[in-house]
Amino acid sequence: MVQHSSPPRGLRSAGSTAGLGTVFVVLAALCWGLSGGIGGILTAEGWSPVVVSFYRGAIGLLFVLLWLALRPGGSGLASSRLWFWSVIAGVGVAGNFSFYFLSIAEGSVAVAATLMYSAPVFVYLVSFAFRLEKPTLFKWAAIATVMLGVVLLTGIYEIGAGDVTPIAAGAGLLSGLSYAVFIFGFKYAAPHGSPQAILAIAFAVLVGILVWLGDAEQTVAALGTPSWPLFVVLGVLGAGLSFIFYIVGLNRTAPAVASIVAMVEPVSASLFGVVVLNESLTAVQICGMGLILVTVTALSVYSSD
Template sequence: MPHASPNPLKSLTNEKLAGLSTLLVVLAAFSWGLSGGIGGILTGQGWDPVVVSFYRGAIGLLFVLAWLALRPQGSGLGSGRMWLWSAVAGLGVAGNFTFYFLSIAEGSVAVAATLMYCAPVFVYLVSFALGLERPTLFKWVAIVMVLLGVVLLTGIYDIGAGDVTLIAAGAGLASGLSYAVFIFGFKFAAPHGSPQAILVIAFAVLVLILFSLGDPGQMVDVLSTSSWPLFVILGVLGAGLSFIFYIVGLNYTAPAVASIVAMVEPVTASLFGVVFLDESLAAVQIFGMALILLTVTGLSLHSSLQAKAVPPQPRSD
């Protein structure tokens, strides 16, 4: 039998979907980069990083609730496992937001964003420990290079002479570790529920945790401050639209492309810090940043190429 000729309209449609999806991923990464800069402005005004993180997550919760209301199918809200792992994801994103803004408040946007970008390294280390990933020479060399980049970026070899404090460096790495917790929580929750349901639970957990930890006075003051538009923009860009854009965009974006596009976030955050917050980096710090970004991107590319041959896991509620 002769082979049927490919449908050019279908091919064109797929190309357009791929292009649009990649654009959504770019917009998500760009929004996360801007949110770091906005967080830098707010913490520079004296707002508690916990309070800033709370409003970022609370506004994000409103958006994902609306998404779940519009797309309630297959939510998996009856699955106990989905609730458990979504709560773990919420704990991770709460730590990610808070430690990120703490690192910015104690250091700079560029350093905080780059250290948070080390999250895939933590994912690999945890995966090694749990037997989910097989260690290889390439992965260990990449991890060592990232650690070298962290040393150069933070200047921890001469911490007294640098602008990056131990708190800033530690909080930046803790934000990356927290993001790794979010990744694992979301990954294990995904087979049992929809992304929007998982995010609703995760952001609800974030709101509960940070509300209990935040300064009550500042929580109320936000509602009447002249800076409230920045809080709204932070929530919309940093948690509301960005998470939706990213998850929807991944549907038709190749993992390798998404790995490269993710570099938009730390680059955008760093440029924001330089242009609007008058931050600067020494040459050795710039080299360390480049070493981290390029190595982590290479790790992500390597991981996505390996994952191509792995079939998707069946969903079980």
């Protein structure tokens, strides 16, 4: 889930803490990667992707509320623009979590994580449409390369291919699109308040949406299931500590460096799927994954220069 635009207000600093900042970004990416694997275990047990997403977001909300309580200065909570864009970010992250776990449930962790990693492509396409970014040959070539990678990874060129279902591929791409919405919401909310205030509103919106969409019986049943420790770990790693690690890390890391170490997320998620969940990838799928990861990373580094 590590994607990059210009860091929010107060998130750029240089100097001797750069190495520590990189460690925090790596930890955030590793947490997000592992959360995909844990979500794969829970959905394989029959838990709804919406319920899994709800607990991830609800536990994350507790963490960011505590963060906001400890550091309330400059929150910007009196700003209507902060609330508007934070709500947009919340809608985006709700879709991101839910579609991501749906893609995992219908396909595999590796495919879902890699397709979600294509979010910057959607950011650029929307930016082109609204003339927020100037199209260049490099950007269009990168987008075309990522699309080729998606074709190879999902196998949609093979009629009747069973490795990746249309639902898995579609949900994976929608998770990337939803995360692009989160990126825009967070970016435009950032000048009006603190990251912890934005995340608190966004996660509150996420929880509200998923309570409305989710299965109430299954949501309550999760509290008494033997799998409840996995729900807790998912929330702590996937939305609690990870977002805090990322914000703190980006404060001390150049965006270009953060873009490169972000590959820890899909790689760790894929390894979890292969080693723990006994998933497998063909040589063509691995090639497609490589195209997406390398191209998106290059695009992110290019955009932060």
